[in-house]
Amino acid sequence: MDDGSEPVEVLYADSDGSYAASLGDALRTHEELSVEHVADAETALSRLRAGAFDCVLAQRDLGATDAMTLMHRAREASPGIPFVLLVPDGAADVAAASRRAGANDYLVRRDPERTAAVAADRLAVAADHQSPGVDYQQVFEEATVGIVVHHPETGEIIDINPWMSELLGYDRSELLTMTVGEFSAGEEPYTQDQAERNIRRAATEGPQRFEWLDERADGEPVPVEVSLRRTVIGGHDRVLAIVQDITERKEREASLRRQSRRMEEFAGVVSHDIRSPLTVAEGWVDYALGDDEGIDEEAALERILQAIERMDEMIDDSLTLVRGGGEVDATEPVPMAEEAPEWWEVAATADAELVVDTPFTVEADPNRLRHLFENLFRNSVEHGSTSSRTESGDSVEHGSTGSRPPADDSVEHGSTSSRTQSGDSVEHDSTGSRPPADDSVEHGGTADGDHPRAGVTVRTGPLTVDDPVEPTVGSLPDEGSVEGFYVEDDGPGIPPDEHDRVFEAGHTTDANGTGLGLAIVRRVADAHGWAIRLGESDSGGARFEFLGATLRANGEDDSAGEHDGAGEDGSAV
Structure with missing residues (x-):
């Protein structure tokens, strides 16, 4: 060129080889112009991505990719590059749409010589940003994404x-330093x-895309x-x-992961917990269908x-837990001396004992608690109990013989699982309304007593921790006392090296267990x-x-006295 200026570098994309050769x-x-x-x-x-171009000229139809898609992808590869569309003769609507979509200009696809005569000036104007297209400085200032210009070798902003x-x-002045x-x-x-490695890769190897944490x-x-x-x-x-x-x-992804875990948990809760009331129902059906005299069918x-x-309540509660995102929206005072013995029924065996050391009330969602x-x-x-499974292994999965109707001997001898230490019967567990069951199921062995029972005592009560502690799971304030319950x-306890794993779904040391309980x-x-x-009891x-639980004072637990058969020493159920 006579004026010594550099030619406009044009990248020309056209799938029509014959026409493209002539126009080129x-x-x-x-x-x-310099055309490739x-x-x-x-x-x-x-x-x-590999070379520097001043302008793109593109045919409307490029086969698998249309020109507008190419324009958006081209501006990712070379942000702000001017784009001129080559449209068929008579396609005014296409031309107008391309301008609205962000194209700088358009050319009508006519005879190559005629088109080239018009294109030369239009392409030069587009490359100089003189056409009524995009003001790239305005785009930089008003963009709703971050734009940072880096030195390719040092990473300098x-x-x-x-x-x-x-x-x-x-x-902005701070960021530039x-x-x-x-x-x-x-x-x-x-x-x-x-960051510097990523910038150098973009300069030498091509575009880079990745997630970062600012x-x-x-x-x-x-x-x-x-x-x-x-x-x-x-x-x-x-x-x-x-x-x-x-x-x-990221929040949506985390929400989806939580939802997936909740759905898995829902299936686990239902399949795991529902077995206990199901076994109760099976036991009473067996009893009602038995040949013994004096069967109380109405009670069964x-x-x-x-x-x-x-079971219906458990399914509803589990669905609520899943749909509610696992957050507790409302709590109420739950008196443990009253509720714990009722909850004990799902696990109790004739040789197991629950003791509420001190009546207490905890603020909680009662169903989840x-x-x-x-x-x-x-x-x-x-x-903790060898009586939790039969010798043959033909037991219910949870090993809870309390989920079957109790045997004759438990009624006759006054099992501690159904009476308080003072001898006052707990109303919900009255042995007088329970029918007899197969003795081999009750004792976890044969009826002749060859396999003696080995029971477990479970205790619960309130506590206050004055010194900062390191919890196994969750977090606590660094200072100050915290309330709670235990x-x-x-039983045999949990080995210390298992403490961090026992709360994981699926982790179990029982070949017949699901690993979902904890x-x-x-x-x-x-x-x-x-x-x-998680720690070790005195025994x-x-x-x-x-x-971190909120407890109410013992005096506020008005219902506790009705179930506190043991007084100051704790109530055994």
Whole structure:
């Protein structure tokens, strides 16, 4: 060119090889243009990433990819590049739509020589940003994504747009003196060294896309997605970073993961917990269909109905837990001396004993609290009593003979699982309304007594921890005392190296167990905001402490006295 200026570098994308060859040759007769032809969109994108072009001219139909899609992808590869569309003759509507979609200009596809004569000036104007197209400085200033211009070798921030400044909470002038590492999370891989490596890769290997964790000026983390592209700005090689805030996306992903876990938990709760009332119903059906004289069919039907209602309640509660996101919306005072013995029925055996050391009332969702206690009770009985399974292994899965009607000898001798220490019968567990059952099921062995029973005592009561403690799961304030309650037994306990794993869903040491019981316990505690400390009882058994619970004073628990047969020494059920 006579004036010494550089020609406009045009990338021409057209799948019509014959027409493209003719138009390309015609365009090249104009000294102000340098034209490179490609036949498809993917090749066009590859060339844009590899080389510097001033303008793109593209046929409307490129086969698998249309020109508008190419335009948007081209501007990812080379942000802000001018785009001119080549449209069929008479397609005014297409031309208008392309301008609305962001194209800088359009050319009508006519005779190659005629089209080239018009195209030369129009392409030069588009490349100089003189056409009524996009004001790229305005785009930079008003974009609703972050835009950061980097030096390709050092990673230095050359420029940064207002949206990015607002996202991070810094003044633009501050950010221009900072490195990426100074407004990143800091820990691997969100470091300055890694940021520089990513920028160099974008400059030498091609576009890079990845997730990153920035940190606002107030210290709040913000997850972002970063797209890095090599480009030329003002004649200088640069790497352009397009930054999008993906906080909402991450929250949606986390919500979906939680929902998936809740659905798995729902299936687990139903299949795990529902077996106890199901076994109760089966036991009473067997009794009602028996040949013994004096069968109380009405009492049996009543107990079967109660078990069915309990199963229905458990399914409803579990669905509520799933749909409610696991959060407790409302609580009420739950008097444990009254409720715990009732919940004990799902796990109790004739040789097992529940003791409420001191009557207490806890603020909780009563239905979820029931899940917590029932699973703890069942865990203690299953792992702490050799009578929990029959010798042949032909037992109910949970090993809870209390889920079957009690045997004759338990009625005759006054089993501690159905009476308080003072001898006052607990109304809901009256042995007078229970029918006899197969003695081999009750004792976990043969009826002749060859296999003696080995029971377990489970205790619960309130507690206050004055010194800071490290919970097994959950968190607590660093200072100050915390209230809570405990459930402990005198069984074999849980080995210390298992403490961190027992609350995981599926973890079990019982070949016949589901490994969901303590996972459900943790779920309920989490929903209430309680931490759990797992330790050892004085007798060497397992002790679960639920810390952070709100307890009411004993005097406020007006109903406790009705079930407090043991007075100050605790009530045995």
